[in-house]
Amino acid sequence: MTLQTIVSPLIPQPADSAAQLACFMGIVQGVGFRPFVYRLAIGYGLTGWVQNRVGAVYVHVEGDRACLNTFFQEIVVNAPGHASPLLHTLQDVPVRHYDNFAVLRSASESHGPITVPQDTYLCTACISEFNTPENPRYQYPFINCSHCGPRYSIITGMPYDRSNTSMTAFSLCTRCEAEYSDPTNRRFHAEPIACPTCGPKLTVKDHTGHDLGVESTSVVSFIAEQLTAGAIVAMKSVGGYHLLCDATNDTVVRQLRLKKNRLHKPFAVMYPEPQGNAVSTMLASDVSFTDDEWRTLCSDSRPVVLLPKRASSLLADDVAPALACHGVMLPCSALHRSVLDMVNRPLIATSANLSGEPVVINEQAAHKKLRGIADYYVHHDRPIVRPLDDSVIKTSAGALRPIRIGRGIAPLELTLPVAIDRPTLAVGAHQKNTVSLAWNDRLVVSPHIGDLTSVASQQLFDETITDLQRLYGVCAEVVVCDKHSGYASTRWAECSGLDVMRVQHHEAHASAWAFEYGVTEASVVFVWDGVGLGNDGHLWGGEVFYGTPGHWRRMVSFKPFTLQGAEQAGRAPWRSAAALCWQEGVLWPGLEHCDPDGWVHHAWQQSINCHSSSSAGRLFDAAAAFGLAVYTTTYEAQGPMMFESLVTDKPATISLPIVPVNDSFWQIDWAPLLPLLLDTQCSAKHKAEIFHASMAGVVSEVIGLLGPHFPFECVGLTGGVFQNQTLVSWIQDTTEDQVFKITLPQELPVNDGAISIGQIVEHIATSTCMCNALTTEMTE
Structure with a gap:
């Protein structure tokens, strides 16, 4: 055109x-x-x-x-x-x-800094047209206008014109051309403009890849019939394919788990769009939610929101087994809206991918990767330029916070407090990876890439780095990475040919928190997560820092314990539990099931493949292994999430000693928790409650210890462990009388999704310090 x-x-x-x-x-x-x-x-x-x-x-x-x-x-x-x-x-x-x-x-x-628009759900005007039988775009799955619809997922370059989108292949019909050219029309220069005459079409294929010949206008009714009958459908969405099935059908949900080899990890559930401004009664019968959570569900980004289950829920038990919350969402596109309206029941809507791989975005990959999983495939001919997972939001400490930044939120564009001298790329962590690109005073964060274990994820990581730089017209000269040489992101940095700076994992967490809140004065930051290589070569994860970006001092940590097979511990909580028992010289009957021949214990005694760890995340793993006999898991933090789900009441705590190692470093002794966790007469629920209360209590005690000696007004909580809503809530309860302010990330993920941001902040702070020191030296 x-x-x-x-x-x-x-x-x-x-x-x-x-x-x-x-x-x-x-x-x-x-x-x-x-x-x-x-x-x-x-x-x-x-x-x-x-x-x-x-x-x-x-x-x-x-x-x-x-x-x-x-x-x-x-x-x-x-x-x-x-x-x-x-x-x-x-x-x-x-x-x-x-x-x-x-x-x-x-x-x-x-002529200036590029800003890339995000994908959004339908505006009210498009919804009205979508629901009006006399309108030419009635029930058209690709309806949009200049105020809504796909953006980032279809853009191939800037400036934002139709020729720079994946819609360039669709020539406009006379009506769309007139609307596009009419300055008084809502679709004036709406680049993805389309209608049933000239826009994308739907097709349906069976599990063999055979085109069933269903007319585009009949696809929704056909698929709705199959879903109602118990089929699993792979449907092309805005940023990738979703796997859909009836979320109230126990049999089909179990089939999906087996076919996808996703045995326990919770599925997201999509609900029909409520009529008008009414709250969904179907949703309200399955989960409880606040007004803010409801507004977030209805927002233009259409994220998944984690909400507490209700006893009255009609969802299949296998949707989110042994957990207290469901991840729910409303339709994220007109196509989803039509399907959900027709089936009139909640559907599983999970990313269509193989375990550990990115979501598939094209027809060829869908049939290759999802063979044996999907009974039917719904395709359309509007290309997806880049994959976008659903964003995930959770309420914690009274505020909605992102767990994963994806469709509708990414790319996340931020402003740096100072301009950076050289364009810099930060390549993030190994898990929940994002990458960040910084130049001048700008910082752009990529969508969630995921864990970099699979070849496909590493390929997406590489493509995202290239894509970000091309889209924003910036070529990085410096790359910032984690200190762990085993991370795929670190290996990429070392082979990039760029100037490399390495940042300690937990210091990056602390700096991301400081960046979000604009903290410039010395603060105390708790960084609790699963693992990160420490500055001393050991595995950290239960750290308390004091200082500012570029000047973090490790003040307090959990007493280290020796993990055998540390890289396996994240999916084998029993290894963490065993390590605590072996270190303290106590017996644990669970070892009869987990290490019946004693080979792991022998390796531990001989220091074979052993690592010293101070990880709070591994302590939560151990507690779940002790309390629930969760010895192995199939997804990250499965045991701790199940353990937290047992908690209803806040009990008395077990005091954990904070022992001085030297004049400026202390260790928290976890050993007093072992008698409780090993007590066979104590219920799992009571163990979970005391454990959470004790871990919350020690935060208050650490703050009380540091307060008289180190001036601070702000306390930060960051790292994946603080996704635990119970822990955070009880920390706030135990510190509510204090003069300082406790905060968690609210705009950035508390987990490793923010590591790339913290790496940029650490790089800026360190570079500024070096420049200032050099300037001082030259003038003396």
């Missing part, structure tokens, strides 16, 4: 007209900003033009000066919903005596 310049009718101007040229940055592309400016200018009787340039929108206007001032104020104040314009420059320019106002063709040269 040829993009034409759009001009208004002739607009007479006074003889004493003024002219101004404005440059708007921020979120101004892919959000209906140019049509908004056009209509506003016409309303004010102004002439000139608006133009997309790479990273910016330029506006030249002529007219009465008072009108110009009001015009620019209104642009900033009343910009369309997803737009966030920043008036970067505004200057007087010579009057050109334009006769009208025009939307000029986009310019391809770079």
Whole structure:
């Protein structure tokens, strides 16, 4: 399609007209900003033009000066919903005596920082059209406008024009062309514009890949029938395929688990869209939620939200076995909305992938990877440019917090407190990987990539690094990575040919927290997670730091214990439990099941493949092994999540001694917990409650220990262990009378998804310190 310049009718101007040229940055592309400016200018009787340039929108206007001032104020104040314009420059320019106002063709040269729009759910106007039988786009699965629909998942380059999206292959019909070219229309310059005549179509294939010949308009009803009958369907979504099945059917949910080899990890559940503004009664019968959680479910990003189960739930037991919460969501696209409306029941909606691999995004991969899993495949011919998982949100300590940044949130664009000298890439951790790209004062975080164990995940990691730099027009000169040489991300950095800086894992966690809250004064930060290589070469994970980014001092840690086969411990909690018992010289009957021949114990005694660990995450694993006999697991933190699910009441605590190692370092002794955890007369529920209360209590005790000696006003909690809602809530209870403020990440993930951000912050802080030291040395 040829993009034409759009001009208004002739607009007479006074003889004493003024002219101004404005440059708007921020979120101004892919959000209906140019049509908004056009209509506003016409309303004010102004002439000139608006133009997309790479990273910016330029506006030249002529007219009465008072009108110009009001015009620019209104642009900033009343910009369309997803737009966030920043008036970067505004200057007087010579009057050109334009006769009208025009939307000029986009310019391809770079004029400012690029901002990439995110994918969003349908706006209210599109929903109304979608539900109106007389509308040409009635029930059309790919309905969108300049205010909603796919963006990041279809963009191939900037500026944001149809020719730079995967919609470029679809030529517009006469009606869509007219809407696209009409400045008064909601679809004026809506780049993904489509309708049943000229847009993407649906097809259905069976498990052998045979096209069933179902007309595009009949696909939804056909698939709804199959889902109701108990089929498993792979359906192409916005950022990848979903596997769908009836979430109330115990048999089909178990079949999906077996076919996907996902034996216990919880499935997300999608519910039909409620009518109007009503709260979903179907959802309310299965889970409980607050007004804020409901608004988040209905938000444009359509995330998965973790919500407490109700006893009245009709969902199959195998949806989220032995857990207290369900991950639920509302339809994330018009296609999902149609299917859910027709089946009128909750559906499993889990990412379509093999275990440990990224979600599949094209037809060929779907049939190859999902063979033997899906009974039917729903494809469409709009290419997905890059995979996007569902975002995941959870309430903790009274606020909604991201667990995973994906569709609707990523790419996450942030502003650095200081400009960075050289474009820098941070490649994150090995688990829950994200990558971050920083240049000038900008920081962009990729969507969730996942664990970098599989070849497919490592390939996506590599592609994401290339894609981010290409999309934003930035070439990294420095790469920041973790100190663990076994991480795939670290190996990539070492082979990249870029200047490499290594950052300790837990210091990156602490710095990500400090960055989010803008903390510049010395603070205390608890970093509790599963594992990270420490500065001393041992495995850390239960650390307390004092300081600021670039200046973290490790003040307190859990007493280390020796793990045999540490790399296996994350999926074998019994190894952590055994390590505690062997170290303290106590017997544990569970070893008769886990190490019947004593080979692991022998290796532990001989220090074969053994590692010293101070991990809080491994302590939670051990507690679950003791309390629930969860000896092996099939997904990360399965045991601790099951253990937390038992908790209902807060009991008395067991005091954990904090023992000085030297004048500036202490260790928390976990040994007093062992008698409780090994007590066969004590219920698993009571063990879980006392364990959680004791771990929460020791946080308060550590703060009390450090307070008299080290000045601080802020205390941070970060690391994957603090996804535990009970732990965080009880920490707040035990410290509510203190003068300091305890915070957790709220905009960034508390888990390893924020490591790449912390790596950038640590790099900036360290580089600034080095530059300052060098400057001081040169002037002395």
